[in-house]
Amino acid sequence: MALIVQKYGGTSVGDPDRIRNVAKRVLATQAEGHRVAVVVSAMSGETNTLVALAEDLGGSVPDPREFDVLVSTGEQKTIALLAMAIHGLGKSARSFTGAQMGMRTDTAHTRARIASIDASRILSVLDEGSVAVIAGFQGVDDGGNITTLGRGGSDTSAVAIAAAIGADVCEIFTDVDGVLTSDPRMVPAARKLERISYNEMIEMASLGAKVLQTRSVRFAARYGVPLHVRSSFKPDEGTWVVPEEEIMEGLFVSGVTYNRDEAKIRVRGVKDVPGVAARIFGPLSEAGIIVDVIIQNLAQDGTTDVTFTVQKGDYRRAIDIANEVGGLIGAVAIDADENIAKVSIVGLGMKDHAGVASRMFEVLAEKGINIQLISTSEIKVSVVIAESETEAAVTALHAAFIEVGAAEPVVEN
């Protein structure tokens, strides 16, 4: 008998029939003798509708406390409906909001972090033979205020609950077959991976593969929660996210991802002297703006350019700060570009094989795609390109590295 957390995403609970199907699937798992806690998202489209309403009445930056009170209602609807659907099938279930099941967070509205979970509450419901149906994405701070965990946060709720109750597995049920080699909405040839390491999955999620929220994978890795991403609509096994040691034969490249949510800012013609980078990035970090890729050009005539990317949501504020700092440090100009995309390849195989990055640049060159910025780590290479070339780049990289003939140009170390 296992202890299982099942998380169902928005599409999986998108209408009454789908909720009924989820109820059946949960009860089938329970009928096999397992104890099941279920975490659900809002019905598909619901969170977006609530966000749009908040922006309509609350302006472009609605009051964060009230925003959380509003957007958390999407999940509250689903828990009640799923509990009713389980009752309709003659079985016992109880719904819980984040606050009711003791999901404590910090006070950072709209992007709260989990502080603690009252596992005993959930376990006692399961021990009664009931299904615990828990609202994902939401928690409560020490002051009793409702908080939310950021978009896609139900994944993190599920993994954190699995860690807290010592579940044997956390199953993430979604609208695709598992973790695929790329986003199937962009690359129809994308295929399911049987296994992927926690580290590759963390990179893929943070580089744009939204199938899992990045934080959920970090949590799973830290607490050793076995994670199984699978289809809500098919019985088949999906993708297991596992420690690196359990990956027998890795692909050079496991995934190709893209992120169109960043913008680029260049501070031109600053003096090449110590302290310049600190003066540019200090104020950005004080303003809570996360900077991603940073490139400083080689100095010429004693001056240099510093280019960096930020989230599109922070773009305007970042430009204002760059202009202000640029004036103080004698920059020649600030240029900015919102129409960019970051395209990345991720794979454990890069650790042991040379030539992956250069092959990536060749593939892009063959398609006439200009690379603006490059950033690498042990298991990924990212490039920033024009946004309009995203699909061409992702498709070409997927064809070259994952479809036929992927391994050829790569040299073993």
Ligand code: ADP
């Ligand atoms: P849920 O509502 O179940 O949480 P999401 O929409 O958040 O589902 O995530 C699933 C979606 O992630 C898929 O429909 C797919 O379009 C997208 N996706 C992007 N990259 C990948 C990938 N590498 N593997 C699987 N899905 C991906």
Ligand code: ASP
């Ligand atoms: N409903 C929230 C969202 O759409 C949380 C989630 O689905 O994970 O972002």
Ligand code: MG
């Ligand atoms: Mg999601």
